[in-house]
Amino acid sequence: MTEVGEMTADAAAENPGVMSSRGALLEVRGLRVWFDTPRGQVRAVDGVNLRVEAGRTLGIVGESGSGKSVLSRAIMKILAPSARVLPGSEILLDGVDLATVSPKRNKHLWGVDLAMVFQDPMTSLTPVLTIGQQLTETLRFHLGLDRRAAKTEAIRLLTQVGIPEPATRFGRYPHHLSGGMRQRVTIALAIACSPKLLIADEPTTALDVTVQQQILDLLGDLQATTDMGMILITHDLGVVAGRTDSIAVMYAGKVVETGPTRQLFSHMRHPYTRALMDAIPRLGDPSHTRLPSIPGRPPTVIDPPAGCSFAPRCPSAQARCLVDTPRLEAADDSPHHSTACFYPLGTPAGDTARETNAAAGVTAAGTRIDSRDVI
Known part of the structure; x- marks a missing residue:
């Protein structure tokens, strides 16, 4: 199974919720990515560990601004110049520390070992080159194919990702295709050299619901036929x-x-996870049903204060949560399920904390809990 954590390397050794690194395709240890700004240091990623094995899929979930995309770009080594990866951070791909890889070798790393599908397909596609030119350029550079073999392989890739009339669309420009078709082309580019690891950064956000399903099914089918x-x-x-x-x-x-x-x-244990789940619209609800929301606002990550970052919005928060920062720790009954919360859901302490705050109508930070905000 894929395992994820949010601890330093030393703490991970003490936590039963984090498995050993043996056999991991990708392992990130204690990753911290900060941005220096006139207002202070933006701690976009602040101590994250994760593990992905070959043939397995890890889902990373969170609101906008939670650090998901910065994390993915740190793995790909395509961070903005203003970003700083702090000392002690490790990103290992098949045991190789990507921090030690030279820029020249990166050109051969991308596409062959690591590939990424972005949220907006036009971010990945060059508007002045045809679809065929972009695919064949990748194939010729990384695989050394000649022009004819590269074209044959490019058309096969377009067929594989479900592009109709691939031979015709081989000569089209990105603006000739719909958003769903463009995303399929970016997936074809990403898998062209059979990468070991594929990162899909919100690949369906800009697409309608039907196309979203098709793209997600396509990614699943591609992974099922490889060890990616x-x-x-x-x-x-x-x-x-x-x-x-x-x-x-x-x-x-x-x-x-x-x-x-x-x-x-x-068995969701963190109040934030539960809140994300409850915010999903349900088809069975009557029309005009008010969508549950999380009270308050997302926190600033510029020199954040001590304590749990979710405390001001949390229905279970107590005074301790405003002072101490909870560690990601495994549950007693499940060594592979970890939560960073002093009062997790489904525990006596968590239930008591929620009842106390509900009776008072506020969180420990003074944020009023609206009875309609069911989290």
């Missing part, structure tokens, strides 16, 4: 349900809950 590891990044828990082996929930640059997918869905 995959990271699926999204803000929607519904997207990762049934499509991942394990899930990491991120909030304010940290992982607050992680575990095998089925177990996490059946």
Whole structure:
């Protein structure tokens, strides 16, 4: 199973919820990515560990600004110049520390070992080159194919990802295709050289619901025929349900809950995870039903204060949560399901804390809990 954590390397050795690194395709240890700004240091990713094995899928879930995309770009080594990866951070791919890889070798790493599908397909596609030119350029550079062999392989890839009339669309420009078709082309580019790890950063956000389903099914089918590891990044828990082996929930640059997918869905322990789940619209609800929401606002990650970052919005928060920062720790009854919360759901302490705050109508930080905000 894919395992994820949010601890330093030393702490991981003490935590039964994190498995050993043996056999991991990708392992990230204590990753911290900060941005220096005039207002202070933005701690976009603040101490994250994760593990992905070959043939397995890890889902990373969280609101916008939680650090998901910065995490993926740190793995790909395509961070903005203003970003700093702090000392002690490790990103290992097949045991090779990517921090030590030279820029020249990166050109051969991308596509062959690591590949990424972005949220907006036009980010990956060059508008002045045809689809065929972009595919064949990749194939010729990485695989050394001649022009004719590259064209044959490119058309096969377009067929594989479900592009109708691939030979015709081989000569078209990106703006000639619909958004769903463009995303299929970016997937063809990503898998052209059979990468070991594919990162899909919200690949369906800009697409309609029907096309979303098709793209997610395509990614699943491609993985089923290879031994490729995959990271699926999204803000929607519904997207990762049934499509991942394990899930990491991120909030304010940290992982607050992680575990095998089925177990996490059946026994959500962190209030934030529960809130994300409850915010998903349900087709069975009557029309005009008010959608549950999380009270308050996401926290700033510029020099954040001590304590749990979710405390001001949490229905279980107590005074301790405003002072101490909870560690990601495994549950007693499940060594692979970990939560960073002093009062997790489903425990006597958590139930008591929620009841106390509900009676008072506020969280420990003074945020008023609206009775309609069911989290």
